[in-house]
Amino acid sequence: MGGILLLEDGKSFTGEGFGASATRVGEVVFNTAMTGYQEVLTDPSYCEQIVVMTTSHVGNTGVNDDDAESDGVWVAGFVAREFSRQHSSHRATEGLDRYLRRHGVPGIQGIDTRALVRHIRERGAMKAVVSTDGTDAHELWRRLEAWPGMAGRALAVEVGTRTPYVFHDPPQPRARVSVVDGGVKRNILRLLADAGCRVTVHPIDATFEDWAADADLVFFSNGPGDPAALPAVVEQIRRGLGELPMVGICLGHQLLGLAIGADTYKLKFGHRGANHPVRDEQTGRIEITSQNHGFCVEESGLSRAGGTVTHRHLNDGTVAGFRHDGHRIMSVQFHPEACPGPHDSRGLVERFLRHAGV
């Protein structure tokens, strides 16, 4: 079956369909990681995004139960130069084609993904529709135009848990961590559990009191969408500033930034990949990090609000982490939990816990 990817600026790419026969809209973004497509597919932060993998071949190792970062496939559509119909891995339980079909996600292959990436690089991330079910062009345009886009979208509320739950409850916990779930990846919870913490997970639209109850540390997770579209969440954080140590990653980092009075802005095409160099400004050490974000904390406002930049992205100098001692905040824009990506920043979990005084 043929497939088409139509961008809001009128550019289109035709290729071959893969996975589900469907039509889906979203923001088209690219990820440069060469491994870890299953982790990408299952990362809730990709909600309503059509993800282009830049690496040549995707699907080579199939999919397995262990590498899923959540229970579902979150991407709206998946794009690659070449999907492998046959896979090879002792861990594989299923092929990518069937997996995508099972989750109703359309894929498209055989297109000049490098040309597509260059287009996104020049024009920025934009609305797109991917279709593998023969939907006509008129209808594709209608769907595209009907989709509201990413700016101002409070998607984190939709993808995070609706009810609180306990993820890990060891007999003598090192710390009690309350994870505020805007689309948390499973590996974050695993790392906290491995560090000996009691891990409870809360809806992002709860109150500060809900989050803080019976906790030594509040942890704001990654998640999709525009942080500025979550004023209620920011307000709840603001109410608790200084009361409890708070840490955040990715969306959580942006929310903490907003809470102390900094601004966020949308990057032209975001940072998505597993090769992003970040320098720890305190030690000078460089870590190769996993990143997945379209928004960023603006630096001058952060400084005015009393935040200190602790980590900097070396490709473009953007803020990759900050600290606010008065408010007992520490946060990073990248993903210490990796999955996919290097483990250089695993030590951050320990630093988060020390930040909480445990």
Added chain:
Amino acid sequence: MPQRTDIETILVIGSGPIVIGQACEFDYSGTQACKALRSLGYRVVLLNSNPATIMTDPEVADATYVEPLSLDFARQVIERERPDALLPTVGGQTGLNLAMELAEAGVLDAHGVELIGARPDAIAVAEDRQRFKERMIEHGLAVPESGTAGSLDEAEALLDVTGLPAIIRPSFTLGGEGGGIAYNRDEFREIVVRGLDLSPVGQVLVEQSVLGWKEFELEVMRDLADNVIVICSIENFDPMGVHTGDSITVAPAQTLTDREYQRLRDMALTVMRAVGVETGGSNVQFAVNPDDGQIHVIEMNPRVSRSSALASKATGFPIAKIAAQLAVGLTLDEIDNDITRRTPACFEPVLDYTVVKIPRWNFEKFPGADRTLDTRMKAVGEVMGLGRTFEEALGKAISSLEGGWPDAGGWSDEVLRERLAIPTPDRLGAVFEALRRGMDSSDIHRLTHIDRWFLHRVADIVAVERQLDGRFLSGLSDEELRRAKRMGLSDAWLARILGTTEESVRSRRREAGIEVVYKRVDTCAAEFQSFTPYLYSSYEDEDEAGELDADRVIILGNGPNRIGQGLEFDYCCCHASYAVRAAGLRSIMVNCNPETVSTDYDTSDKLYFEPITAEHVGAVIARERPRGVVLQFGGQTPLKLSHSIGPILGTSADAIDLCEDRERFNALLASLDIRQPEGAMARSRDEAIAAAARIGFPLLVRPSYVLGGRAMKICYDEADFQAALTEALDASDNHPVLLDRFLEGAIEYDVDAIGDGQDIHVAGIMEHIEEAGVHSGDSACVLPPVDLGHRLARRMVEATVRIGQRLRVRGLMNVQIAVQRDADGGEELFVIEVNPRASRTIPYVSKATGVPLAALATRLCLGETLADVGLPADRVGAPLRPALRSRGGYYFIKAPVFPWGRFAVDDVVLGPEMHSTGEVMGVGRSFGEAYAKALVASSMRLPQGGGVFVSVRDADKEHLADIAGPLYAMGFRLLATAGTWAALQEAGIPAEQVFKVREGRPDIVDHVRNGDVQLMINTPLGRKSVYDEAAMRLAGLRFGVPCITTMRAARAAVSAIRSLRAGELRAVKLQELPPSPA
């Protein structure tokens, strides 16, 4: 951290001559390192014995020593140049070993020289397999069960731990030399004994076999601030058991989940830190069990390696350059990524394409050698294909190989299964063939252990073939044709399937508008803008080749290195590119060899990493519309395209043909009244037999249009002739076979000249040290000549000028001339061969004369005259220019190195087929000094005392005293076989008589084994060598006793020994040599 200011002068050690396992990738890395260090303001001193390198060009370093890579010479250089630091990590295993020797001998401490890049303790841990293993276990990493042994008994005891099959790896050897896989006890003993002998420390590692596990390599870099990054992951198509240099490899790794890849990455970082490599690039190899994911660390190289050169070309990340910058204290975040300019070097490159490397072997040169691939590397070169998919990259790599593809169609199913199960150069061909015959990929996996993912990809290609098989080109839809091209099938490949010609496929394709576009290699998968036009073709939509702002000239590279076509041609291509740029034009390089300087992204204004074929080069020409194409610098490979591409800059395609076409060439020489050996050209066996009868023996038989004397044989009788003819007919691929009278006892000369289309300038005359009959690439030669009279030299110059003028040579030409003395002392000059292109000797002649020939030849190709470039024209009747006789009294000797030890060969005698892989140069104020240096540099253990075995054929006995006399006088003990002994008696030179093999015991082989012989002089009988001589020479090879097989070489060796004993070998700085007189 800013760069270090406490050091000023840095010594860089190169890797010496090209040998198997250590090829021109180290010219690439060394050149990058020298340039990087100089641009940071350091004074760079370079030591490398290989003259055919860009790095030894006098402009690359501040002080350049083309001297042997030995403790003695390194010490001399250190004493003279007083470096503050030594960078040991860019000269391969040779450079690393020499640095360690200097450290252990206390030379570095004595002169306050600091090792930078890798400290001795880290090198020791990485190189000592036992310590490495212990260090890995300490850090929680798994390694195969193993132990080290210093004797056979110790080794056999280890079998209790490792079991069989077992891997044997000698310590401190290069490319797995001396190692192997033993499946039974007999093999085990044999390999252990060989390995103990070859290891410089007499030690082998016996290791549990992980045959069939998947093999991965990670290229890692670390800076002094302990930042570590992975540049590239490489997956071996061939699983464990085949040396990585002999494996088809793929980047990035294809069959790992992120979780598995990150485990390898974590381990690679741990290995780097555990071994203690402080800065620079290293390579870590892993074996992964495909059934459960268990990982073993196999080894690490604490230096820039062949794999890092490949990784640099695969990713665009210049590992050697950055390694040099890190060694002087810079950190990764302080170094810019040249390609994006905006982002720093501390990131991990990502690929949006796939890279396939295929090794190139030369087994056909070593009849009788075992073609099985194991832990000892045997490939002599490699090609790299880049494509948007694995299929496309594989297809391009196959196109780049230029042959080397088995004709598998004729194999029985049984043979096919064997070719799958036992790795040889034919295995990829066997996989294709098995799939074509419908064998199930699971069966192929069981036999080969090649990962199923790769087998599925190949199966997809075969499926496309099957769809097209038996159909007509005209019946193919555009979509089908485009699909086939996207699967990597070349026009020639499609033509074979469709039963048509390559040209027809191409024109059909062009009509349909199915053309390539060019994509960039940019380290970042297009995330950032790139500024380095490093390009590869693909059947995609968008073209990124970009436009250059001035007239363009395309230079064609030499493709994969092979014996006879290697580094020398890459050297010339690089200079051509530099010269084009210097002329204000834009240079465009096309090549597919990842080991080279020519494929460095900053050598040319644009780099097309493409096969050197009519299809791929034609497409680049169509895209670039250049002023012209220069193809005379890339050896025989681009020359073959002279009729299918154009316009050619330089000597015309017709002149090239004229020299290759025997009849036209004969007519040319006849019209110039220049003699050549009586000869004939035969298109069939019958014609050849008739011609042989007319010419008589001895007779030289060879195919036309081949390089390196492939299948060339000297025949002394009918039986020789029949065998040689069969081989030549096989090798000649529809071209005629050439037959020539062999000029026995003649002396050969190589003349390199340069022309502007009108006039000719002779650049150098080289005199071969071996007699005629030894391939010019295998013969040592000296410049200026030592045995050439004035009158004959003038005749050579005149012959060269007349031929060059007639051919209207524009650029380089090489003439091979033989001089034969007749019975009454007259000397006759014969022209044997003319090549209107760069010869293998150009870099050496350029260094020896101080004239940059390749660069000047390029200017002539572009239209300048000899007068414009400042070279005098030679004329018939004019006096001989003094430059051809002397350069301030210095002698420059080029000597070859041979790969005999790599192959279980039948014999090691020199002949008309070239076998050497590389060369060294010796520079001296006397012939003896220069030759001694050349021999030391080529690792020949020339003795200063002890026993010399002499056995010469009757024809050589009259000159025996010239050699044996001086040796005896110097105190050598002479051992001789009966006939030679008698001749020595007659000459009054005392000697001991010894038995030949099978004459009685102890025979000569016993004497060699017992250490009684330090030098062998054995000129083979004037016919094919007989068994005992071969056995003797092989014993010499095995025990490291040099064996000289011609009288001229023996005479030269005597003067070399004299110089060696006089202790007069002094390191010479190239920059201090006298300028060449006009």
